Amino acid sequence: MGAEMGEELTMPRHVAIILDGNGRWARSKGMPRNYGHVQGAKTVETICEDAYRMGIQYLTVYAFSTENWGRPRDEVDALMKLLRNYMKTCLKTAEKNRMCVRVLGEKSRLDEDIRSRIQELEEATKDNDGLHFQIAINYGGRDEIVRASRKMAEAVAEGKLRPEEITEETLSGFLDTAGIPEPDLLIRTCNEQRISNFLLWQLAYTEFYFTPVLWPDFTKEELMKAVEAYNHRDRKYGGLKVR
Ligand code: IPE
Ligand code: IPE
Ligand code: MG
Secondary structure, three states: OOOOOOOOOEEOOEEEEEOOOHHHHHHHOOOOHHHHHHHHHHHHHHHHHHHHHHOOOEEEEEEEEHHHHHOOHHHHHHHHHHHHHHHHHHHHHHHHHOOEEEEEOOHHHOOHHHHHHHHHHHHHHOOOOOOEEEEEEEEOHHHHHHHHHHHHHHHHHOOOOOHHHOOHHHHHHHOOOOOOOOOOEEEEOOOOOOOOOOOOOOOOOOEEEEOOOOHHHOOHHHHHHHHHHHHOOOOOOOOEEOO
16 A cells, blocks of 8 residues: 555554553553543543544454453453443444444353343444444454354254355354454554454454554544554555545
């Protein structure tokens, strides 16, 4: 791609974010970790709006991993409480901005009331034509591939699918992200440079961008910096020209 000054920017169609550093942000302010999570949730709200105004069509954020259950009990409880409230706020924002929201991950481990809020949110927003916003909750890339494999095995056992018919497209269609284009750009905040079990299959050709900024401090300007860096990559697949 290699954009020069004054040239139009190529917008990544799908941006995925591993939001990290809520705990460190809070600690730097002498506050409890949960304060960082509350602030981090607010950043998610604003970045959704900013991303869409910039011309990004799909945004996926990693909110809670399958490994995050291993955090101290009170932190897990606080995160679940936050997600519970977030589902309500998100429903309002989605109505206002015509966002189409989908939750990725294994939902059965979540409390019943959170699951019903997720269902309500997905159902109410499924026909919206604004930003496609995916939230990964109790999500693990390996777990997603295992669940997809099980579903395929069931289809084979029921005679609905033949093993020789299984292709990359077939497997993609059984993933939580079925129908969603693969991410063009992955951003991880707080200077950690690992995938932490996020979208293992889908990130095959994604460009990675790492920034030291802590998630609660992430802004539209930071997002634009990531998009500019993306424009200087010599990328072979994907992308979309926008004015
Ligand atoms: C990211 O912030 C949010 C979640 C993983 C839920 P962290 O909680 O991982 O923050 P640090 O890494 O401890 O600073
Ligand atoms: C990754 O962040 C998971 C989420 C952002 C939800 P973590 O902070 O949990 O990841 P590790 O433990 O540093 O790999
Ligand atoms: Mg972290």
